[in-house]
Amino acid sequence: MILKGGWIVQDYRRNIRDGAVVIEDNKIIDVGYTDEIMRRHGGAGHDIIDIKGKIVIPGIINSHTHISMTLLRGYADDLLLKDWLEKYIWPYEKLLTGSDFELGAMLGAIESIASGVTNVCSMYHYDRDRNEATALLKVGMRGTIGIAIFTWDAEGSLNNFKDAVKRFHGYNGLIRIASCPHAPYTVDPDLWIKSEELRRELLEKYGDKGRIIVTSHIAEDWNEVEMVRKRFNVDIPSDSILRYLENLGVLSSDFLAAHGIYLNEVDIEVMKRYDVKLAHNPVANMKLGMGYADTPKLIDNGIKVSLGTDGPASNNTLDMFETMKFAALINKPIKRDPRVTPANLIFRMATEYGALNLGYTSLGKIEPGYIADIVILDFNKPHLTPIYDIYSHLVYACKASDVDTVIINGKIVYESKAFHDIDIYEIMDRVESRSMELYEKVREVNS
Ligand SMILES: [Zn+2]
Incomplete structure (x- = not known):
């Protein structure tokens, strides 16, 4: 062609x-x-x-999202992160089945492609037969599918990760699987270590089909260090989550941290040393009132920053053009300097760095061999x-x-x-009726 x-x-x-x-x-x-x-x-x-x-x-690369969550778009807004997650999102998600994961992700994939995104890194719950990977395959989209790992289902999470790699990693040249310990405050130290050991084992076995990266929500909340300390009774030297993860032995250049709003000097030093990557999500960070990542400082320190929308329940779209514009704007008034994060750097973050941060070597540019x-x-x-x-x-x-x-x-x-092959109106109808059904159910459970 x-x-x-x-x-x-x-x-x-x-x-x-x-x-x-x-x-x-x-x-x-x-x-x-x-x-x-x-x-x-x-x-x-x-x-x-x-x-x-x-x-x-x-193709634009969305390096942090949860595409199945199109089902929850606009369901709960303008709430504190803790309330939003605990009172609204998690109770709703408990009702979801594999076919919901797939249906939501199909809508997310369609929305993404129609807005110029060819590759997403999406983390979510997993069902062996229907999940975000099966959705992307039906639509013909590239993706790194992160299998969510939580302490509340430690063994189940690790089994899911292993199963997903066996079934889907490398499938059709489109799908890669990632390890996804949800966050330092939802994953205990022992599970961090186990999941990383498992990832290295799987990488050894299946790495010829592409990198199996690890990605997690890091330094999104100003309370994170305290939460981790209290919940798991652990030592966090220099108030640095990255130092804590380093001490657990789970850092590498395959580690993609999402958010990175509350990173101190020690965190940045550790990220540099391990070539830890960052997925910056300016729209969701602003919407949830969490703050903003200091991308000019991270970039000055040589950290590769890519862009993400985060999930459609906290954004509320998967629009990467909007994200590029916000990423370019967010630090200018804070630094009182319009020269930071110029347009061509932002474009690089949405393409070349997106590919690198997801472990691809020949993607994100228009160049022979790519x-x-x-x-x-x-x-x-x-x-x-x-x-x-x-x-x-x-x-x-x-x-x-x-x-x-x-x-x-x-x-x-x-x-x-x-x-070409997808009836988008049929999928939109299915999402509309299923989400109303779920909404009734979650209201019953909550009342
Ligand atoms: Zn997220």
Whole structure:
């Protein structure tokens, strides 16, 4: 397949006006000026797609979310994190079955693709037959599926993780499984150690199909250190959660911390030493009133920061264009410096760093040898005219609704704003009726 005549944004600094991309199977094999590419590849046997006037970018990567939670979108808002989780979210989630995990995740995958996201890192509960992985496979989306690990179901969680790796890791070249100890305050020290031992064992066995990363909610709450101390009666030197995790032996460059709002100097020093990554979720952090991550400082310290929406119950969408804009804006007034987090850096966080943070080596750029996850945007719009700087538009002006076509693993899954094989209205109807049923049930339980 050749996409020709568009503006190709290869990465955060290289872009070609009137360029073309050649895709063979699931890989990008060539990229350059249209006339050069057509000279090299213009013969028969290619599907040539004219993309004149359109912008081609690497697929956007949402590196922290819970896509099944579309079922809970708008169900409980404007509440303190503790009340939100304990009084609303967890009681509702107790009622969910495997088919709910799958249904919610299908809606989340559809929403993501239609807004230019080709790869999500999503952590949730697991059912062996129907879960977030089966949902992504039905829709044809790439994802790292994190299996939630909690002390309240320690053995069950570890069995789920093991089962998910065996069944789904590497499936169709689209799915990877991750270990997901939920947070330091919901996972006891012993379970942290056991889950990490299991991850290393599974990585040894299945690592040829891709990294099995570990990801967890870290330093989201200003009370986290105290909660962990009290709940598990443990020592937390220098009030540093990262030092505590280091002492448990669970850190590595495969560790992706989500949030990282309350990180002190020791935390940052430990992250640097282990090359621990960070998924920054500015919209959910603001909505829950938790605070904001000091991304300029983390970036200055060499920490790779990617972007996430967090779940659709705390955002309340999976819109990464909105997240890019918030990520660019959130630190500027606090630092009183508009030069921090410039547009091209934010774009890099949403693409190249997203891929690296999920353990991919050839993803997140439009470059020969890279996996063909590509998004085509329609820039023929009033709010995108004129164009001086492509990165400025991608971060500050472009909207999710400007996504026109999406290619994942070399296959067109969304074309001219329509899905090929999926009836999105049927899925929306099912979500609507099932969520109303669950809402009645949870009200009964709570009363
Ligand atoms: Zn989260």
